[in-house]
């Protein structure tokens with residue numbers, strides 16, 4: 001399991017980690033509102049409070065590690081997206097970022113739709129009462145059973161991802177006596193990540209049907225012929241953690257090109273275009289995400305301009321933000337355990353969780369920040385690496401961070417912006433129990449996903 005060749009391995013003291021941690025921040029007690037949930041602040045004693053509750057109380061009541069989710073912040077972000085896109089567009093929250101029944105109810109109440117990409121996510125959505133017609137079903141390898149359940153439930157759309165699936169969904173819909181609304185997911189030859197996009201050769205991936213070589217046009221041809229399908233539009237999702245809108249510009253241009261070809265060939269103007277999700281959030285103070293209203297304005301302008309040029313009626317736009325809604329709303333609360341200063345290198349700060357509750361650092365080299373939250377400190381900054389308790393040297397939560405030099409076992413530290421892709425990608429590695437998700441609001445805390453127990457583990461292990 002050792003990953004000694006990992007580039008994040010020990011370095012010499014005079015070679016500080018490259019990037020924004022090269023100098024310690026001026027005030028380690030400050031909480032940058034860009035990366036913390038909206039209601040986070042410090043009380044008069046310096047203890048961090050969120051949703052009106054301090055983290056010491058939360059740790060006592062719910063234990064650590066725990067994901068602490070600011071419900072008011074979640075609702076505000078969901079509402080901001082909804083409002084920004086208005087009534088002529090749809091916002092589908094991407095459930096894979098984090099899904100629970102409470103979240104489904106909040107989304108329903110705030111007027112958002114929901115993307116699911118497995119039978120499990122579909123079951124969660126339906127059991128929390130999300131109307132099926134507001135659910136979109138995604139995936140590159142949906143099983144026959146999943147498709148049947150989705151069609152039978154009456155989901156608003158299934159996003160078709162392959163030629164085989166076009167036939168399969170049509171067949172299942174017909175056998176159930178239904179006509180299923182579908183979109184076709186295309187790959188536009190653009191992949192966007194963070195501050196750049198690459199406009200070559202990104203048909204080379206498992207999702208979607210390439211526009212290149214006329215494959216997507218052929219998929220449309222086939223879908224239009226099948227009685228079990230009602231083709232309502234084209235779908236494109238270009239990447240993740242995107243700040244730069246130019247990737248969407250290229251994608252919209254190419255998708256509208258297909259809509260135009262479809263109109264010319266079939267005399268059909270498809271009524272919808274889905275531009276996917278992938279909008280970035282601030283994980284550290286260096287990230288500057290755009291506001292939903294700026295994104296809505298930019299995307300609407302791009303699509304309208306392209307459609308005007310192609311003399312097409314502007315289709316109804318939909319978007320699918322996941323991370324941008326839930327990511328900033330939660331932080332992971334950990335208790336500090338072993339502290340190991342390595343002379344001339346850095347100090348390893350071990351917490352009571354790790355890669356099982358946040359795999360993103362190990363998986364994507366993701367950057368996070370961290371703060372001491374159970375008190376303030378005036379001690380000198382110390383170069384730290386926050387690591388977990390797993391039997392794996394790549395078990396890193398925050399690669400490079402400054403924490404106060406007087407940090408001690410029992411202190412509480414928190415890693416902000418862990419609302420997306422942390423609980424949803426959590427594992428039981430080393431039989432470590434997955435943390436709860438605790439929603440806080442107006443001075444009250446409520447467990448929305450409970451902590452796993454050893455009984456849960458043993459229940460699955462049937463001997």
Ligand SMILES: *Cc1c(COP(=O)(O)O)cnc(C)c1O
Pocket residue numbers: 094096097115138237239240241276277278279320321322323324420
């Ligand atoms: C993952 C995904 C999203 C959400 O991505 P975020 O980066 O969380 O916004 C939206 N649509 C599709 C099809 C996806 O696969």
